[in-house]
Amino acid sequence: MAAKDRIIVALDVPSLEQAGPLITSLAYYVWCFKIGLELITAEGGPQAVRFVQERGGQVFYDGKFCDIPNTVGNAAKAAAGLGVQMFNVHASAGVEAMMAAVANKWKALVLAVTVLTSLEENNAHLIFGGSSKAKVLQLARDAKIAGCDGIICSPQELELLGKQKELVGLLKVTPGVRPEWAATGDQKRVMTPAEA
Structure with missing residues (x-):
């Protein structure tokens, strides 16, 4: 690549x-x-x-679709019809919603959003009842089962995900990558390009 x-x-x-x-x-x-x-x-x-x-x-349509399967499928069809390279769906919408997106993706790649990079560990525990890494792993497995082309995760989860044989071939897109001198904005789980 x-x-x-x-x-x-x-x-x-x-x-x-x-x-x-x-x-x-x-x-x-x-x-x-x-x-x-x-x-x-x-x-x-x-x-x-x-x-x-x-x-x-080329376009990555970051609509973060999160709804019932029928609505996600129709949104996926509309996004794919625009000729985008990829679009995303929240993995937390469930396997059926992700499958609906995959069924309507045409030539586009479908990425499943796992845990937002703006969430620190204490927030992940409040929302998911466990660590961000555990939730990312569970949602990545769900995305693979649903047939998604990839996932969106923090670069801090790449090592963990790379060790999972069942996730081989799943594209990993990491929004928290930036040089040391760059502002992180509201993203919390970030890394430099060299670290990632």
């Missing part, structure tokens, strides 16, 4: 006007651009996807 195929740039900006320069300057050097809830809500999902594609970029 080429270095550029390991990089996803988050377009965490409030407008397409602000996203434009990032896309045109980086499209050749990265795998794809993540369009998240801020841009989806501010500009509209289909418009944001087309905007990136017209500038030579």
Whole structure:
């Protein structure tokens, strides 16, 4: 895998006007651009996807679908119909919801969100009744059973997941990777590129 195929740039900006320069300057050097809830809500999902594609970029549609299986399946069909490279669904929506997303993915990759990287260990215990690593492992196994192409997890879980034979072949996308000098924002479970 080429270095550029390991990089996803988050377009965490409030407008397409602000996203434009990032896309045109980086499209050749990265795998794809993540369009998240801020841009989806501010500009509209289909418009944001087309905007990136017209500038030579591929799209990771970060809609984090979490609903009943029928609704997740229909949302997956709509996202896939936009020609996105990948989209995600919350693994906590359940195996059936993830299966509905997979059944409607067309050519897109389906990624299952495990435990948000903004959650510290004490919050994971409050929400899930256990450690973040235990919950990530359980949700990753559920995602594999559902036929998802990959998962989204903290880079801190990569070593644990890499030891699980049943998870071989599952793509791992890690949003908490940034240089030491970069601000972490509200992400808590992060690593540098060298550590990851």
